[in-house]
Amino acid sequence: MIEDAQIIEWLLRYGYLPKEEALGAALTLQDNVVRDAVAHAQEFGFYPLNAICMLRHGRPLTSDGDIGPATRELFSLERCEVPDFGSMSGRGGGGSWPILCQKSGIKMFVDLTNCPVREAWPQILVDVVEAYRLMGLRVIQVNSLAECNVHVYWRSFFGGTIGLAEFNGRTCVDRVFCSMSMSYRGENRGLFKHEFGHNCNLNHTRGGTMNPYIIAEQHPRAFWTPGDPSYSTLVRYFDGIPVGEPGPGPGPGPGPGPVDPPPPPPLPTPEPRPRRPLLDWLWKWFST
Numbered sequence: 490m491i492e493d494a495q496i497i498e499w500l501l502r503y504g505y506l507p508k509e510e511a512l513g514a515a516l517t518l519q520d521n522v523v524r525d526a527v528a529h530a531q532e533f534g535f536y537p538l539n540a541i542c543m544l545r546h547g548r549p550l551t552s553d554g555d556i557g558p559a560t561r562e563l564f565s566l567e568r569c570e571v572p573d574f575g576s577m578s579g580r581g582g583g584g585s586w587p588i589l590c591q592k593s594g595i596k597m598f599v600d601l602t603n604c605p606v607r608e609a610w611p612q613i614l615v616d617v618v619e620a621y622r623l624m625g626l627r628v629i630q631v632n633s634l635a636e637c638n639v640h641v642y643w644r645s646f647f648g649g650t651i652g653l654a655e656f657n658g659r660t661c662v663d664r665v666f667c668s669m670s671m672s673y674r675g676e677n678r679g680l681f682k683h684e685f686g687h688n689c690n691l692n693h694t695r696g697g698t699m700n701p702y703i704i705a706e707q708h709p710r711a712f713w714t715p716g717d718p719s720y721s722t723l724v725r726y727f728d729g730i731p732v733g734e735p736g737p738g739p740g741p742g743p744g745p746g747p748v749d750p751p752p753p754p755p756l757p758t759p760e761p762r763p764r765r766p767l768l769d770w771l772w773k774w775f776s777t
């Protein structure tokens with residue numbers, strides 16, 4: 490179970506507790522500033538936490554700043570490493586990729602070296618690229634790191650991090666990374682759609698695709714739905730009008746024809762991670 494000091498660290502890391510609040514202060518979970526931060530995290534984590542409360546206590550969530558067993562579980566969930574609030578989130582401000590590169594195509598280079606879902610990946614890529622194309626952003630796959638805007642790869646992370654991606658600086662020559670955990674056992678379509686969302690300057694939202702726990706309901710084909718909290722931001726960034734041609738079905742996706750990647754090296758063995766029955770249950774809960 491997560492310790493009190495780790496909860497303070499969690500609140501700082503994900504932007505719920507301003508760093509200046511922790512400077513020189515021996516904060517405890519009883520301090521009002523911490524209780525307020527916990528209540529905020531409970532509210533923002535409503536979807537997973539409410540499900541945990543129903544499972545563990547048979548009652549809905551109360552965002553009261555109290556830390557019971559259910560809230561401790563929330564702080565232990567696997568999640569995206571991008572902060573929910575603070576300096577890293579919100580870097581996109583009022584925009585994303587400039588209109589010129591939106592329409593000619595953001596160049597994406599995918600390094601499959603550590604990909605844990607290599608067989609499923611071509612279809613995942615097609616679905617996610619199509620989801621963004623329908624919102625007005627074209628994505629082209631390229632086969633060299635030197636010419637890409639987005640570098641997609643898998644890596645190992647410490648702790649419960651499942652992904653980390655960089656916000657773009659709103660120029661057509663930006664190169665940002667989109668990294669995913671090679672030991673993530675969840676649904677990689679949702680994870681990739683989420684992390685690429687950060688590359689497009691989307692922040693975390695309370696539910697929908699951009700919720701940091703990536704367990705909310707997803708459209709099975711990855712399409713953005715008008716009910717998603719990020720939908721209106723995407724329309725503002727990319728105009729919401731489909732661009733280019735649909736992808737060719739299973740394969741590398743829209744772009745200047747198929748790209749044959751070099752034969753992948755043997756897949757390294759990911760670090761063992763215990764099964765997470767709670768997450769499995771949450772997946773089922775959200776998908777029924």
Ligand SMILES: [Zn+2]
Nearest residue numbers: 569570571701
């Ligand atoms: Zn994220």
